Amino acid sequence: MHFIPEEIDEYVVKHSEDEPELLQRLNRETHQKILQPRMLSGHFQGRVLSMISKIIQPKYILEIGTYTGYSALCMAEGMQPNGELHTIDINEELFDFQRKYFDLSNYGPRIVQHLGDALDIIPKLEMKFDLVFIDADKENYSNYFNIIIDKLNSGGVILSDNVLWSGKVLESEFKKDDVDTPALIEYNRLLKTDKRIETVLLPIRDGLTISRKL
Ligand SMILES: C[S@@+](CC[C@H](N)C(=O)[O-])C[C@H]1O[C@@H](n2cnc3c(N)ncnc32)[C@H](O)[C@@H]1O
DSSP states (O other): OOSHHHHHHHHHTSOOOOOOHHHHHHHHHHHSSOOOOGGGHHHHHHHHHHOOOOHOOEEEEEEOTTTTSHHHHHHHHHHHHOEEEEEEEEEEGGGHHHHHHHHHHGGGGGGGEESSSSHHGGGGOOOOOOEEEEEGGGGHHHHHHHHHHGEEEEEEEEEOOOGGGGGGOOOOOTTTTTTTHHHHHHHHHHHHOOTTTEEEOOOOOOOOEEEEEE
């Protein structure tokens, strides 16, 4: 879904950084070989993630929802030379694909993959993070926030993807099996009201919220 007119969208992309060659390859191979390629952040959002990471210059980055590794590689561009990016995904079939591209990048040895349910893995991580990207199962976004907030340094940033959920967050009635929309509505309310953070929701792609820990 486009939240701004398509021609404006095109203009925005045209006047932003180009997609790096390795990420173009990753993007193409994901579309050729992997189910649900729409999940990949893509050119424009990827450049936004890269820019935010370069401004923050995080030492430790956490990503919840690796998929094929596109957003991880974008955020790694801003990581400090002695930093580490930890990325979690529950789908073991994606593991080798991710590693292939991580190793083709300049950041391979500093990207740590975790396979399993993020709710089990996050409590075992001992470092404190400067940048967190939440981009996995929508029904657990609030749970991820609650277990991550104490592992975030003061001034650290949480980025949350798909917070507009194709505009469905405006609805007040949901299909019986739709757990994601009410979960995202509750999550957006949580980010707006939690006193430990300040938050701005950007209408980028499917909605990307930036929350900064006070
Ligand atoms: C939208 S995709 C991530 C896209 C990726 N961040 C990007 O921008 O290229 C969501 C990923 O979350 C993973 N996932 C879903 N539930 C999970 C869970 N409970 N723990 C860890 N990963 C999960 C899925 O396997 C999927 O690969």
